[in-house]
Amino acid sequence: MLTRTVLVLLGVLASLVAPVPAAHAQARVSISSDRGGAVVDPTYATTLEVGGTGFQSVRGGHGGIYVFFGTVSGNWRPSKGGVTGEDYFYVPDSESQANAGHQKYVAFPGSDTAASANGGTVSAAGRWSTTITVPGATFQAVDRDGGTRTVDCRKVRCGIITVGAHGVTNAANETFTPVTVKDLYGGKAPDPAGAPAAGAPDAEEAAAPEVVVADAPAAPQAAAAPVLSVDRPSAVAGRALSFTARGLTPGAQVSAVLDDGLAAAGPFLVGAQGQVTGVLTLPVAASGGTHELRLYGLDGDQPPVVRFAIAAGDEPVVAAVAPADHGRATDRWGIGFFVAAGVVLAGALARLVLARRRGVSGA
Template sequence: MRTLITTAAAALVAALLLAPSAAQADSRVTVRNDFGRAEADTTYSTKITVTGSGFQSIRNAHGGVYVAFGTVSGTWRPSQGGVTGKNYRYVPDSETRSNQGFLRYVAYPGSDTAASANGGTLKGGGFSTTLTIPGPVFKTYDRDNKITTVDCRKVRCGVITFGAHGIKNANNETFTPVTFKKIITSGAAQQAPAADEAAPGAVADEESAPEAAAKGAPAKKGRPAVRVDQRTAVQGRVLAFSGTGFTPGEQVLAILDDGAAAAGPIVVGARGDVAAVIQIPASAKAGTHTLRVSATTSGTEVERNFAIAPDTSLAAATDEETTDWVPWAAAAAAAVILLLSLVLAVVRLRRIRAGRAA
């Protein structure tokens, strides 16, 4: 009887979360830029305000709602089998509270992950947060690090909401289209993210693009180039790199080899420069490797070959561990031999006593 009740309860919860219902139809999202329209600029990044209502809010439940910008196709909803990187793609960003503003997390009230929410709390089924659209072209990658370029001038893009932290909830899955137009003049261009919104690894300029242009500072210098800090090119450590000559305001992705590690998207500064770090896997072999930096809007791609040095401290630790276990192994072997000797002595003694008794 208890098993039957448990099964029925689980089925009820699944029905509430996964089955499209009237609650799903009530989920509404409005998108507004500074001019009150669901539009983004074709050249510059655009900060929009996303407001949701009618969403399902579950108090003290794990997770919440992700708010992202991207494109969808076919049966994209995760509750219906949609897969990220295949049925829906969005601008990648870190899932930390202080990311670059391309991804927002709205938490359920009392959620165990509410501390990392950068989009507020889902109160009364509603929320309001800001989201940064980097431009009409962006690069994204799936769970296997396969990179795909999305051009919102060729496919329909918009704001996507879906269950956060792997929790599928059909009631909170929406797509709201956003169109691209020339809406920002060069004198009022937006740079994103701002210095106080930049994620670790992204460097924001002290001046915005229009301010730099007004002062006569060059926005772009020479051919694009990438440099690495060779001192940081060590197995298992963080590699520091920088670049120049990129288009101000666009975003770039950094890829190590064929996807062994990635960093970004990183917004290019007003002078066309960029600086960030990328994690070198501890499993990376010592020798020559390739760092590829790809720009989304201009399509610029620059490669830099560099050498990764072995982590001598890791090797020393391994040698020390190898040396440390030798005395213990010898002691264990001696203990085994002693134990076997005792067992043999006891067996022999029992046989002698049995012979005397006979």
């Protein structure tokens, strides 16, 4: 009986101190484009198909994975103390679901923030897929001081960055996968998808008889009005504000002006798809309330404008406690519990052995 009890206690003690096997494989990211492989054009926007395997999927967990395009250096990983604007930089974009496609948020399954995800969901097996739009070889990023820095991917190594989303630091989901910068279009603007080559009629046009209508006025083609948007949560005096504009003239150079010259940034080069993304540093002295941002440099009398609220810089900012800190505290309590349980079991085992010896001596 004593021998059986001792074996049971030893088995329980061994299960407590045995290492827990990893619940997921090493995270990996695959990148491809319609031009072949992990390549981006230095001048024109490139859409990358990005997929992940081996990522940690937390059912019902807060947050998920941010997918960026940018550059890293040193110990850039947030779990090792790396910070954005110092150890890694990425193309700015708004965190809204309908952003410019430079950043994607992939949510954990059943997450409380899954409704705002624009990059899908991490499967239970740790797989996900999304697309990232790379504006070109150069972009402006925000540094730790709230200023802007130009990143040239022809001079530094750039690629896809993945980190934990919504303030959750997760070492298992931190990756950097480099891409190659290569002239994909021979210096010429890419043709719109599905459009026939210039001067080449399609099959229907070739088969149809030519009909001439005298004095038939050509129907005017309405151009889409430019749309300007800002990342409203970052609109705080003294901080950097990212903005995105669509429907602009490709190749134009525009400047962003706050109010009547309170702050300005630029010029920014409009991409081949008529889109531009930039960063403007809001003055510390900017008063709280509604302000206007305009883009100048386009044809037309009315520049694109967006009105938004700026929070005063002296307003207190409430920092949310990251769930990762709670997880570390829980781990410390768990380790303490296992150590205490081990001590109790070892004591019980010793008492049983001692009682057995006394029984033998008494006999």
